[in-house]
Amino acid sequence: MPALKSNVRAADESQVSRSLPPLCGVLAAVLLIGAGASPPGEPADPPGAGASEGARPSGLHLWVDGQGRTHITDDPAGIPADARRAQDVEQIGALWGAGVVGARLETPPGASGRDEDRLVRSLRDAVADFGRGEVARAASALRAIVREAPGRPEPHFYLALLEGGRGHLEKAEGHLRTFLSLAGDDLDGWRASAEQRLARLDDERRLMDTPGAGPLRLVDLEHEAFRIQADEALVASGGSDFARTVARYLDDARGLVGERIGAFPAEPTGVVLYGKAAYLKAHAHRFSFQTVGFFDGRIHVVSKAHPAGELRTLLFHEYTHALFREQTGSDRPFWLNEGLAELYERASQRRPPLSRGERAKLNQALASGEWISLTRLAPSFGGLGNREARLAYAISTAAADWLERHSDAQQRATLLRRLGEGWSADEALREAVGLDTAGLDDALRRGLRGRM
Ligand SMILES: [Zn+2]
Numbered sequence: 001m002p003a004l005k006s007n008v009r010a011a012d013e014s015q016v017s018r019s020l021p022p023l024c025g026v027l028a029a030v031l032l033i034g035a036g037a038s039p040p041g042e043p044a045d046p047p048g049a050g051a052s053e054g055a056r057p058s059g060l061h062l063w064v065d066g067q068g069r070t071h072i073t074d075d076p077a078g079i080p081a082d083a084r085r086a087q088d089v090e091q092i093g094a095l096w097g098a099g100v101v102g103a104r105l106e107t108p109p110g111a112s113g114r115d116e117d118r119l120v121r122s123l124r125d126a127v128a129d130f131g132r133g134e135v136a137r138a139a140s141a142l143r144a145i146v147r148e149a150p151g152r153p154e155p156h157f158y159l160a161l162l163e164g165g166r167g168h169l170e171k172a173e174g175h176l177r178t179f180l181s182l183a184g185d186d187l188d189g190w191r192a193s194a195e196q197r198l199a200r201l202d203d204e205r206r207l208m209d210t211p212g213a214g215p216l217r218l219v220d221l222e223h224e225a226f227r228i229q230a231d232e233a234l235v236a237s238g239g240s241d242f243a244r245t246v247a248r249y250l251d252d253a254r255g256l257v258g259e260r261i262g263a264f265p266a267e268p269t270g271v272v273l274y275g276k277a278a279y280l281k282a283h284a285h286r287f288s289f290q291t292v293g294f295f296d297g298r299i300h301v302v303s304k305a306h307p308a309g310e311l312r313t314l315l316f317h318e319y320t321h322a323l324f325r326e327q328t329g330s331d332r333p334f335w336l337n338e339g340l341a342e343l344y345e346r347a348s349q350r351r352p353p354l355s356r357g358e359r360a361k362l363n364q365a366l367a368s369g370e371w372i373s374l375t376r377l378a379p380s381f382g383g384l385g386n387r388e389a390r391l392a393y394a395i396s397t398a399a400a401d402w403l404e405r406h407s408d409a410q411q412r413a414t415l416l417r418r419l420g421e422g423w424s425a426d427e428a429l430r431e432a433v434g435l436d437t438a439g440l441d442d443a444l445r446r447g448l449r450g451r452m
Pocket residue numbers: 070317321338341
């Protein structure tokens with residue numbers, strides 16, 4: 001009965017994605033979302049491109065405090081009223097990505113009937129929407145399929161991913177159980193994946209709900225380039241996979257950022273990973289709102305016991321800030337620091353520097369005169385409203401991208417070193433690209449206009 005052939009994404013995403021036949025261009029894009037390891041080469045539509053405000057997979061918010069520290073929180077009510085927020089789905093869409101499984105949606109040979117074809121098409125469309133970050137639309141399409149064909153297992157699988165991605169563990173579990181009760185032997189691969197996900201949900205729930213009775217116990221994870229400490233509970237639940245995955249993500253971050261900036265920290269970078277409950281217990285008192293990470297000279301992040309794309313993305317972003325601080329001794333110019341972190345976070349997912357939505361936003365800002373100058377953004381993003389903060393992130397990312405296209409890694413390394421030696425940003429930029437901050441701002445705006 002089920003018409004969908006299974007081709008469940010195994011541990012090696014790149015292998016599966018490479019094996020996708022040409023007809024699955026759409027699904028290759030889907031695989032990018034939450035693909036922690038090696039996404040396929042072609043940049044997909046960034047998640048959320050074209051999604052309406054209401055369709056955003058909400059749940060995580062990025063904002064920056066007065067000291068220039070980036071915070072990520074899943075409790076919007078807890079963000080200080082004067083904080084500068086950036087909650088673009090382009091930035092955060094993949095943070096909680098549960099890993100969209102690239103199943104091949106096909107009408108099997110011999111299966112007949114227009115209804116069957118139409119259903120498969122609807123499913124395929126819904127999965128494509130999901131992959132583009134149009135989560136609300138995908139969810140309502142999948143629910144419609146469930147209503148129309150209640151015996152159909154596949155939509156429950158995707159609904160489980162979708163709910164899990166939003167942190168709705170109970171709902172995700174419900175859909176996984178329904179899926180298992182409906183799926184036949186022909187969906188063996190999916191069944192195995194669903195069972196594995198159920199087991200992982202248990203692990204994650206334990207880490208979320210039960211803070212250890214005693215003080216936080218951190219375990220050292222061995223690594224040459226990082227001083228990694230992890231919550232004992234994470235290591236206990238995640239097993240040896242946990243340490244391996246974290247080490248791999250950090251190596252990836254160090255490698256990519258090192259290649260692009262041409263610099264490496266002189267000393268190992270400190271990273272502390274917490275289960276959610278332990279993190280709250282250790283750090284909740286520091287903030288008047290809920291966070292899942294911050295940087296204070298060491299990278300502190302909440303992790304799942306079975307981390308995936310969300311942790312990888314977070315580590316790329318925070319590692320860039322760590323390197324910036326290490327090289328320059330400061331977080332300024334803020335647009336450069338934040339722009340590079342955004343740029344490398346996106347590069348880690350093979351996403352383009354700017355989404356189409358951001359490009360449109362930038363062009364609109366140019367046309368309306370709402371453009372915020374790099375000079376204004378250099379000391380901090382302070383005093384910006386939500387909308388302006390989103391624009392500030394997009395401008396910073398565009399500026400960092402401009403800088404990358406007009407300098408080589410060695411020049412960028414020198415630029416950061418000069419900042420560390422006390423040169424002004426203008427002097428250091430002039431040496432690197434022949435323009436000061438205002439000049440770069442001009443060139444950036446001319447470049448954007450040229451592409452309009
Ligand atoms: Zn940041």
